[in-house]
Amino acid sequence: MVTNIIKEISIKEFLALPETKPASEYLNGKIIQKPMPKGKHSIIQGELIIALNTFFKIDLIARAFPELRCTFGNRSIVPDISVFQLERIPRDENGEIVDNFEIAPDWVIEILSPDQSSARVTKNILHCLNNGTKLGWLIHPNDRSVLVYYPERQPAFFESNTDVLPVPDFAKSFELTLENLFDWLKL
Amino acid sequence: MVTNIIKEISIKEFLALPETKPASEYLNGKIIQKPMPKGKHSIIQGELIIALNTFFKIDLIARAFPELRCTFGNRSIVPDISVFQLERIPRDENGEIVDNFEIAPDWVIEILSPDQSSARVTKNILHCLNNGTKLGWLIHPNDRSVLVYYPERQPAFFESNTDVLPVPDFAKSFELTLENLFDWLKL
Numbered sequence: 314m315v316t317n318i319i320k321e322i323s324i325k326e327f328l329a330l331p332e333t334k335p336a337s338e339y340l341n342g343k344i345i346q347k348p349m350p351k352g353k354h355s356i357i358q359g360e361l362i363i364a365l366n367t368f369f370k371i372d373l374i375a376r377a378f379p380e381l382r383c384t385f386g387n388r389s390i391v392p393d394i395s396v397f398q399l400e401r402i403p404r405d406e407n408g409e410i411v412d413n414f415e416i417a418p419d420w421v422i423e424i425l426s427p428d429q430s431s432a433r434v435t436k437n438i439l440h441c442l443n444n445g446t447k448l449g450w451l452i453h454p455n456d457r458s459v460l461v462y463y464p465e466r467q468p469a470f471f472e473s474n475t476d477v478l479p480v481p482d483f484a485k486s487f488e489l490t491l492e493n494l495f496d497w498l499k500l
Numbered sequence: 501m502v503t504n505i506i507k508e509i510s511i512k513e514f515l516a517l518p519e520t521k522p523a524s525e526y527l528n529g530k531i532i533q534k535p536m537p538k539g540k541h542s543i544i545q546g547e548l549i550i551a552l553n554t555f556f557k558i559d560l561i562a563r564a565f566p567e568l569r570c571t572f573g574n575r576s577i578v579p580d581i582s583v584f585q586l587e588r589i590p591r592d593e594n595g596e597i598v599d600n601f602e603i604a605p606d607w608v609i610e611i612l613s614p615d616q617s618s619a620r621v622t623k624n625i626l627h628c629l630n631n632g633t634k635l636g637w638l639i640h641p642n643d644r645s646v647l648v649y650y651p652e653r654q655p656a657f658f659e660s661n662t663d664v665l666p667v668p669d670f671a672k673s674f675e676l677t678l679e680n681l682f683d684w685l686k687l
Contacts, residue, residue: 341659431618432643436657456619465654470623472528 324387336380336391338437345433347391348426353454353498357424358393360497365396368487373399375419375483383414386444390437396420398483417444420481424452438462447481457495511574523567525624526576532620534578535613540641540685544611545580547684552583555674560586562606562670570601573631577624583607585670604631607668611639625649634668644682 321342328339335347350358358379365377381395395418403411421441423434431451438449442464449462458472461479471478474492508529515526522534537545545566552564568582582605590598608628610621618638625636629651636649645659648666658665661679 425618430640430643431612431622432640432645432647432657435647435655436645436659439655439657442654453617453619456617458619458623460619460622463654467629467650467652468622468626468655470619470626472623 324384324389327389328384332382336382338391339384339389340433340436340440341388348429351426354393354424354426356497356500357452357454357494361394361422361494364489365394365484365487368484369396375399376402381414381418383416383418385415385417386440388437388440390440392418392421392437392441393424394422396422396481396484417441417446419446419483420448420450421446422450422452424454427455435462447483448479450478452494454495454498457491459491459494511571511576514576515571519569523569523578525578526571527620527623527627528575535616538613541580541611541613543684543687544639544641544681548581548609548681551676552581552671552674555671556583562586563589568601568605570603570605572602572604573627575624575627577627579605579608579624579628580611581609583609583668583671604628604633606633606670607635607637608633609637609639611641614642622649634670635666637665639681641682641685644678646678646681 324339327344333346335349337344337346362377362379369375369377375396375398377394377396379394380391382389382391383395398419401416401419403414405411418441421438423438425431425434434451438451441449442462447464451460458470459478460468460470462468471491474490476491478489480487511526514531520533522536524531524533549564549566556562556564562583562585564581564583566581567578569576569578570582585606588603588606590601592598605628608625610625612618612621621638625638628636629649634651638647638649645657646665647655647657649655658678661677663678665676667674
């Protein structure tokens with residue numbers, strides 16, 4: 314669905330615009346606004362952020378960010394969840410996290426909304442993989458399945474309750490089954 | 501969308517059932533009916549079949565089939581277009597094409613319908629690649645883009661009018677740009 318395309322502008326012009334809600338992304342000269350998150354999307358995003366950050370804080374290895382703008386490779390995207398290893402998180406002179414991330418996440422997670430184009434989301438995941446991201450998850454809440462994208466490898470499809478989802482090496486003891494993931498929908 | 505699931509049966513029981521319209525597919529014990537094809541889907545499927553078979557007939561190298569049931573790896577799927585190299589097309593004792601194909605196509609092409617789950621279609625393409633298929637196209641008419649799936653490799657995304665779509669080696673001089681493909685929608 315090529316909805317919400319405004320006009321062709323440069324990435325510099327795009328970044329100077331005020332942020333929108335939901336966030337807008339910049340791809341190939343076009344601005345595309347993300348769909349308004351709905352129930353299933355929101356629950357999974359929220360619970361996954363908690364699960365990931367609870368795990369990451371044990372050994373201070375990484376951090377998961379919801380809706381973080383990442384600008385790299387002439388695109389500006391806002392993944393549902395971006396995970397960065399701690400040493401890659403850009404900091405300012407005071408040692409504090411910067412506002413503008415100009416690198417690809419180490420791990421990108423997208424949750425498909427019913428009215429969202431899977432083409433656009435997949436394109437964003439492939440753009441990440443082409444710029445150093447180690448793993449991409451595309452969660453399909455309505456299909457109870459997860460497509461996992463790897464750099465330089467064929468994607469894999471997970472749909473059994475007992476499947477343990479693959480994670481990047483730096484998070485290798487983070488275990489989440491499809492059942493854990495989709496049970497969050499039951500609250 | 502996990503719609504149109506009937507009940508859990510064996511693949512043998514499934515294959516004994518009468519065919520439906522649109523065709524039904526068998527995956528992991530479940531029967532899922534394909535969506536009713538609409539305008540954009542139908543035009544692209546029809547024109548692509550003509551373009552491919554016109555090209556293949558020059559050197560008798562392959563054949564493109566619309567809506568052909570292919571049963572392999574404990575699944576029974578009906579890709580929008582299945583391409584088989586001529587020597588792989590199963591024949592009966594009279595040298596005629598058989599009715600039941602129990603092998604994976606050499607090249608599989610799916611055209612996403614607006615109400616179709618991209619998860620299910622992607623799953624079918626990956627099932628093909630895991631069983632010997634050399635290339636998979638997932639055409640998104642509403643997004644004017646094509647996702648190309650390769651065995652053992654990261655998928656690639658095509659969205660520029662001048663992009664020439666990758667084809668399997670056996671069809672290497674078949675040239676189709678995105679512009680050619682989506683111009684068919686203009687009739």
